[in-house]
Amino acid sequence: MYVAVKGGERAIDNAHAWLAEERRGDPAVPELTVAQIREQMRLAVNRVMAEGSLYDPDLAALAIKQSRGDLIEAVFLIRAYRTTLPRLGASQPVDTAAMAVDRRVSATFKDLPGGQVLGPTFDYTHRLLDFKLAAEGEVAAAPTQDTIPEPVPHVTGFLNRDGLIEAEPRDDTAPPDLTREPLELPAARPLRLQALARGDEGFVLSLAYSTQRGYGRTHAFVGELRIGRVAVEVDIPELGFAVEIGEVELTECETVNQFKGSKTEPPQFTRGYGLVFGQSERKSIAMSLVDRALRWKELGEDFTGAPAQDEEFVLYHCDNIQATGFLEHIKLPHYVDFQAELELVRRLRAEAAAAVQEAAE
């Protein structure tokens, strides 16, 4: 006698218990601490903060631990937590020109005020596995030198002074909030940048790469890439002035793009912009390329049909939490729809067979 499948609840509880055990791994190996992840998996923590849209290294590290290192799952945990937080207010725009830079490179000028600072980069490491790390030895301290902090003005500012790059007029309009209003198109640039900043690094990277290979080419130079800490200031109405409440690490990329001019604009360089939480170089460069590609309309360029130019395509598909949810949901039961299809295919086949039979007679 057939008994209908029951026990979903117990199966779920047992699955969760097993998952917790798997997450811990071999108990003979010491457990990872959140602080270890925060300090030694910094770039993973940065990615989770960026795509989770929440600047909190401890929570991001906790999410990575809980998700067994599945970064998209960790981003999801952060996003779900973030939505429950009250909005106390908005900060003043951060001043990236006043950034305390750890790294600052320009691909367009050999030297410039503020200098080129390589910082902690993989760029010139030879990608040879370092077996010494397997031995878990201590690293020697990096050499240091006292410097006098000097201003580090933006590279695009130099070009702007000569009128060689498009002007970026100051706009104090409050930007829209992607997480508080439904996405409506066409989207203004602040909304596009917001979507890209929390978009999936892999997706944004591949789109940017596609522009370099000719699908919406924008001839980008990295005018400047800077990584460092900036102060976050919040207006306190009772005081009547802004107060620094902390600082965040950011990566900012400004591209300088070749531009021939159009029906409406004289020849000049144009801009692409990327700003991401933490040291997230790849993401910020990719973001600025995609930002620039999406600006074809306002710059009077042609739409060539390239995916990176297509705002609807980019904005609707860059979010990995939306994407992974919908992709993975197809593993949920679909017995009912499948049964409907099964019945339809059987009927169509029966009719086709009958037609063949009839033709033969």
Next chain:
Amino acid sequence: MSDYNFAYLDEQTKRMIRRAILKGVAVPGYQVPFASREMPMPYGWGTGGVQVTAACLTPEDRLKVIDQGADDTTNAVSIRKFFQRTAGVAVTERTTEATVIQTRHRIPEQPLTEGQILVYQVPIPEPLRFLEPRETETRKMHELEEYGLMHVKLYEDIARHGQIATSYAYPVMVEGRYVMDPSPIPKFDNPKLSDNPAIQLFGAGREQRIYAVPPYTQVVSLDFEDHPFVASKADHDCDLCGAADSYLDEVITDDRGGRMFVCSDTDYCASRRAEGHVGRLGTDERAA
């Protein structure tokens, strides 16, 4: 009980969702954009339905959650548990006892009554999506009541297959104005959409849309005069309760082609069996 607000969402968010629901009820079949929140369950798992349910629930409600018609499917269990934990509401498996029913892919067999709310989980709210991928275009098409593309698609089905080859998420026309996706319910369920005494609400979380069919609204499945709509199901009776009028799941029972058909609506089937109805493979389960 828990550290979260009643039914998880904060009151401001629920208010925003209720406004979208009211707009949807006022304009039946129209997809209302709403600022869908990121829920603690993945997109595609019913985040839209969960938000609509959260906005509708009151502490006095009695909630039923089904997936594929069944109360004991894993995701139905999970969503029911979520609301037990965050709202502490009473739950039930009985269609007749529920005040709010959240569903994925089915409409219960037991006719609904006035005062009940049926909340559908919707993956893709746009019925024209697979004909036109751009939201900017499909919104325009709805505005202009430009549904020619849909009729061409249905016509092409007939030209190719001799019939309309859509078996679930079968498009409907609501009150003669908006073409609407009824969510991926089998077309067997489509007739239940129309003139239903209950409020039917549709939530699509990832796509940020809510729409509604108010009570006693006319909902017509699209068809042609010479190819009228037929609500079809597997040509069997339920093997457990013998029902001839319910939608069936096909269950493979061995690897030699053995199979049986059972009601997809578990409450309907269990109620019938308790009343003494017995199918081909069932036993009398009447309470002695």
